[in-house]
Amino acid sequence: MKFKNELLTEYFEDKLAVVGLVVFTILAIFAIAPALFSYQNPYDLTQLYLENSFQAPNANYWLGTDEQGRDIFSAIMYGLRVSLYVGFASTILSVIIGFTLGLISGYYGGWVDTIIMRIADIQLSFPAILIALIIMALWGAGIGKIIIAITIVNWVYYARTARGVVLSEKEKDYAQSAKALGMSNFSIIFKEIMPNTTAPIIVIATVRIAVAIILEATLSFLGLGVPITEPSLGSLIANGYQVLFSGYWWTSVFPGIILMVLIISINLIGDRSRDIMNPRLKR
Amino acid sequence: MTKYILNRLFHSALVMLTISFIVFFIMFKAGDPVELMLPPDATQQDVVDMRAALGLDKSFIVQYQKFLVNVSQGNLGNSFIYGQPALDIVFERMPATMELAVIAMILSILIGIPLGIISSIKPNSITSRIIMFFSLAGISVPVFWTGMILVLIFSVILGVLPSSGRGEVYLFTSAFTWDGIRHLIMPVVTLAVFQLALILRLTRTGMMEVLMQDYIKLAAAKGVPRKVIVYYHALKNTLIPLITIIGIQFGQLVAFTIVTETIFAWPGTGKLIIDSIQNLDRPIVVAYLLVISFIFVAINFMVDVLYTFVDPRVRV
Numbered sequence: 001m002k003f004k005n006e007l008l009t010e011y012f013e014d015k016l017a018v019v020g021l022v023v024f025t026i027l028a029i030f031a032i033a034p035a036l037f038s039y040q041n042p043y044d045l046t047q048l049y050l051e052n053s054f055q056a057p058n059a060n061y062w063l064g065t066d067e068q069g070r071d072i073f074s075a076i077m078y079g080l081r082v083s084l085y086v087g088f089a090s091t092i093l094s095v096i097i098g099f100t101l102g103l104i105s106g107y108y109g110g111w112v113d114t115i116i117m118r119i120a121d122i123q124l125s126f127p128a129i130l131i132a133l134i135i136m137a138l139w140g141a142g143i144g145k146i147i148i149a150i151t152i153v154n155w156v157y158y159a160r161t162a163r164g165v166v167l168s169e170k171e172k173d174y175a176q177s178a179k180a181l182g183m184s185n186f187s188i189i190f191k192e193i194m195p196n197t198t199a200p201i202i203v204i205a206t207v208r209i210a211v212a213i214i215l216e217a218t219l220s221f222l223g224l225g226v227p228i229t230e231p232s233l234g235s236l237i238a239n240g241y242q243v244l245f246s247g248y249w250w251t252s253v254f255p256g257i258i259l260m261v262l263i264i265s266i267n268l269i270g271d272r273s274r275d276i277m278n279p280r281l282k283r
Numbered sequence: 284m285t286k287y288i289l290n291r292l293f294h295s296a297l298v299m300l301t302i303s304f305i306v307f308f309i310m311f312k313a314g315d316p317v318e319l320m321l322p323p324d325a326t327q328q329d330v331v332d333m334r335a336a337l338g339l340d341k342s343f344i345v346q347y348q349k350f351l352v353n354v355s356q357g358n359l360g361n362s363f364i365y366g367q368p369a370l371d372i373v374f375e376r377m378p379a380t381m382e383l384a385v386i387a388m389i390l391s392i393l394i395g396i397p398l399g400i401i402s403s404i405k406p407n408s409i410t411s412r413i414i415m416f417f418s419l420a421g422i423s424v425p426v427f428w429t430g431m432i433l434v435l436i437f438s439v440i441l442g443v444l445p446s447s448g449r450g451e452v453y454l455f456t457s458a459f460t461w462d463g464i465r466h467l468i469m470p471v472v473t474l475a476v477f478q479l480a481l482i483l484r485l486t487r488t489g490m491m492e493v494l495m496q497d498y499i500k501l502a503a504a505k506g507v508p509r510k511v512i513v514y515y516h517a518l519k520n521t522l523i524p525l526i527t528i529i530g531i532q533f534g535q536l537v538a539f540t541i542v543t544e545t546i547f548a549w550p551g552t553g554k555l556i557i558d559s560i561q562n563l564d565r566p567i568v569v570a571y572l573l574v575i576s577f578i579f580v581a582i583n584f585m586v587d588v589l590y591t592f593v594d595p596r597v598r599v
Contacts, residue, residue, distance in 0.1 A: 122301060126576070129539065137560040218542060244434065260424055
């Protein structure tokens with residue numbers, strides 16, 4: 001294992017990966033403080049004027065307006081916030097749940113392992129989109145609900161990875177000696193083994209944030225994700241798609257471009273981290 | 284071998300049983316459909332009578348048993364909207380969905396694998412970098428967004444391709460008529476982009492890992508031509524894990540027809556399920572879930588069995 005500084009230096013050797021990081025940082029700043037950059041609060045109805053509806057991109061409204069006279073640029077800032085919030089919240093939740101279950105499953109083995117991994121197997125044989133779709137169809141749209149739905153489909157990936165690492169780590173000398181020293185199982189799992197499982201989990205989590213954001217956007221596009229009163233990039237696109245044939249392309253195309261840029265930047269970061277941490281690709 | 288297949292078959296049956304339970308449980312929890320089925324002016328007595336007639340007043344276990352018996356007889360009830368047996372409607376729509384998924388898969392394999400090989404041989408060349416950037420874009424673009432942009436360019440702006448429907452169908456597919464092919468292009472491309480990029484990237488990673496193995500170095504040292512090493516020795520071992528992935532990805536494709544069919548108003552099962560969810564047409568939703576689950580379980584079973592034939596190491 002290399003030192004952190006060395007890993008960072010290696011990361012910056014790839015120009016595309018640096019671009020990804022820079023773009024992502026900018027988008028993240030927009031998402032954290034959308035009010036600083038936007039022309040209006042797009043969800044404050046007192047700031048919307050119907051006579052401004054469906055304006056093509058111009059000097060006042062850089063990216064045009066939608067049917068309610070809402071500034072698309074401002075809506076994108078706020079939409080980014082919802083998309084990133086759902087992506088991160090669901091990823092953090094699924095890491096916590098999946099990681100814990102994977103550690104327990106790998107460490108204890110036996111029937112605990114069998115049950116957890118059987119559930120994971122069955123779930124993995126179904127496309128995530130289908131499972132999430134059914135959950136959302138049952139519950140109805142909502143930010144909290146979609147976070148839980150994405151967590152339900154995503155915990156499996158972390159559980160599997162964590163379990164795999166634990167299986168190989170628990171036989172190693174340090175874990176065995178910790179056991180011989182009389183450390184409790186809890187301490188061995190969370191203090192000794194866990195630090196060694198974080199690298200692969202972080203790599204997967206980076207990629208899965210992108211997957212979570214796409215999943216949310218797709219469900220919102222189908223009308224089963226985030227409600228239109230608090231739109232994410234996905235619901236903005238869905239909203240704009242309804243008027244695409246009337247020629248108001250800017251209402252859906254601009255949110256879509258930002259969504260795509262966001263996902264690409266995250267995937268560039270994820271790709272690079274994976275390459276750095278995968279010793280099998282080292283010559 | 285026979286024992287292994289039987290074992291997998293048993294496992295598959297168990298998974299199907301679990302799924303039937305989950306589907307039934309979801310349906311049970313979703314509340315009772317009686318009020319949706321009766322006219323708005325129905326009396327309280329009508330509701331009670333209908334619940335009794337449908338067996339909805341029985342306990343969960345009794346209802347589940349009845350459900351299983353019905354399923355085994357292929358009876359999943361009539362659609363609330365269409366009034367026909369739900370299973371028939373799902374089967375009727377299936378060819379349109381399979382057509383999209385199969386053509387998209389073939390396209391992804393035929394383009395993805397060769398590009399993956401090219402980008403693995405000289406990973407740092409300009410060509411590889413360009414391929415890799417586009418493949419990254421390919422896995423980053425949400426399916427619905429690809430579809431939308433295609434519609435915008437080819438239907439709204441250029442007006443050269445139809446944005447909805449299946450076109451003229453000959454036999455069971457629209458791939459045999461010119462009108463049908465014009466309708467197929469955009470949905471198939473929409474569906475294929477992600478798969479193509481994914482297969483490309485997996486082929487590349489696999490090839491790169493295999494090319495670094497000792498036996499490849501040995502073959503090179505023995506003087507085996509580079510072409511033979513790449514296209515015979517390395518490719519053979521890369522394709523084995525790919526079979527599993529392609530199998531699983533076919534399931535993904537079928538699932539993503541939900542999105543594609545919604546965008547292009549394609550009259551397949553994907554559009555059917557979204558419409559039925561919105562219309563609360565429960566028998567259709569249940570029939571769809573069971574049929575689609577059966578397809579996934581069958582694919583997984585076939586992949587597992589196929590795998591043992593191509594990879595002797597798995598044979599136990």
